[in-house]
Amino acid sequence: MAGKTAFIGVGVMGETILAGLIRAGRPASDFIVGVRRPERGAELAEKYGVTVLANREAAAQADTVVLGTKPQDLAAVLQEIAPAMRAGQLLVSLAAGITTSFIETHVPGGVAVVRVMPNTPALLDQGMHALSAGSRCDEAHLVEAEALLGATGKVVRIAEKLQNAATAVSGSGPAYIFYVVEAMIDAGVMLGLPRPLATELAVQTLYGSATMLRDLGTHPTILREQVTSPGGTTAAALRYLEDHKVKAAFLSAMEACRDRAQELAAGS
Template sequence: MTVALLGAGVMGEALLAGILQGRPASDLLVGEKRPERAAELTERYGVEVVGNAEAVRRAGTVLLVVKPHDVGPLLDEVAAEARPGQLFVSLAAGITTAFVESRLPAGVAVVRVMPNTPALVGEGMAAISPGTHSGDEQLREAEELLRSTGRVTRVPESQQDAVTAVSGSGPAYVFYVAESMIEGGVHLGLTRATATELVVQTLAGSAALLRDSGEHPTVLRERVTSPGGTTAAALRQLEDGKVRADFLAALEAARDRSRALSSGEPA
C-alpha cells in the first residue's frame, strides 16, 4: 500500500526516515510544493515528491504532518482526491478526528496521533485514537508506521489532551530539568562541559534504568536515597519548594491549553 506523507518538516522527515527503514522508497510519496526541498528529499531518500493532491490520489494511507493551523487549508486542497476506504493519520496537535472527517468525504478513516520530538532519534512516544470510521485494521496500520520512530499506545480521544500534557510537551520538561541541573553544576564549580556530560548521561542512564528494570520510580528513588545522606537533603529541598505540586499544576495548564486549541481558540 502506498503511503503519502504531507509535510516534510522536522517531524515529517523523522517519520519518513523511520518508515524507510522497513519499506522501500517506492512505497512512499511525499507532498511538497517547494522545489528546493523536493530536490533535497529525493536526493537524500530516493522518494518521489509530488503535489499534495496527486499524493492523496495515489495513496492508500495519508500522513498529515503539518502545523495545526495548516491542516484545514491542506484538507481543502486534497479533499477532492480523498475517497472512502483511505486512511488519514493526523499528527497535528489539537486537531480532532471530527475536524478532519468534516473536511473529507464520508467513509474516510481518520486516526489522531500525539507524537513527541524524541521520534527524531527513534525514541518517540506516540498515542493514537480512532475516529468514527476507524477500526482495528486502521489502528494497526497507524501503529506499524509510527513504530518506526519509537513506541505507540492506544488511548480514547478524550484523553489526548492529557497525553499532550504528559508526553507531547514532556520532552520540554526534561530539557528544563537538564538545563537547571547543568546551571547548578556550574554554580558549584564544574566547567559547563563537565556539568553537561554528567547531567546528560545521568538522565539517559536513569531513563534506561526506569524503562528496563520494570521498577516503580519510587522504588528506584529510594535506592539512591540513604537516610540522612546527600540525596535525602536535596529531595527535602525539592519537597519544601513544592516541585511535585508545581509539576502537577504545569501538566494541568498544558492539558487546559490543549483543550482550548482543540476548541478553536487562537494560538
C-alpha cells in the same frame, strides 16, 4: 502494509517517521511527499529518494496520508486535499488538539481517520506514539497505523478523550526533560564543573535513570528512596525541591499543556 503513503506537512515529526520507515527497510518508492515549497521538496527528494508532488496530487495517489501539518494550518490543508481523497484511504493526523471528528467533517465519507500524539525521541526510534481511532476506523486501519508508527518507537492505543492528557505527558514531555537537564548542567557549572563534564554527568545520569525505570519496572518512588539516605545529601536537595513546590509546578505546567491542546481543538 501495502500501497503508497503520502506525507503532507513534512516538519520534524513527519520527516522523523518517514526516515524511520526507510531505515526499517521500506523502499523510498513507497512514499510520496507533498510540499508547498519547491526547495523543501528538492531537499527531501535528494535526502530520501522519495517522489515529491503538490499536496493534492500526493493525497490523490496515496493509500495512506500522514498529516504533519501544524494544528493552526490543518483546516486549510484539509480543504486543499479533500477533493482528491476517496473512500478507503487512511488519514493519520499528527496535529495536537485536533479531533478526529473535526477531520472527518473535512474529508469524504469512507476516509478512516487516526489521531496520533508522537514525540521527538522517534528521531532515534525511541518514540512514544499514542494512537486513537476515529469513527470510521476498523481493526485493519489501526494495525496499519501501528505498523507505520512502530518503525520509530512504541505505540499505544488510547481513547481519544485522553489525547490531550497524553500530549501533556509524552508529546511535550521531552521538553520538560531537556529543561531539567539544562538546569542540572547549569547548576554543575555554577558549582565549579567544566561545562563538558557537567553535561556528561547529567546526560549519563538521565540515561541510566531512564533505563532503570524502563527495565526494572520498579515504581519511581521506590527508586528515589533507594538514592535518598536519611539526613543525607540527596534528602537535603529533595527537601529544597519540595519547599519550592517543584512537583506542584510540574502539575500546573502539564495542566497548562492540556488546556492549550483543548484550546487548539476549540479554535479549529
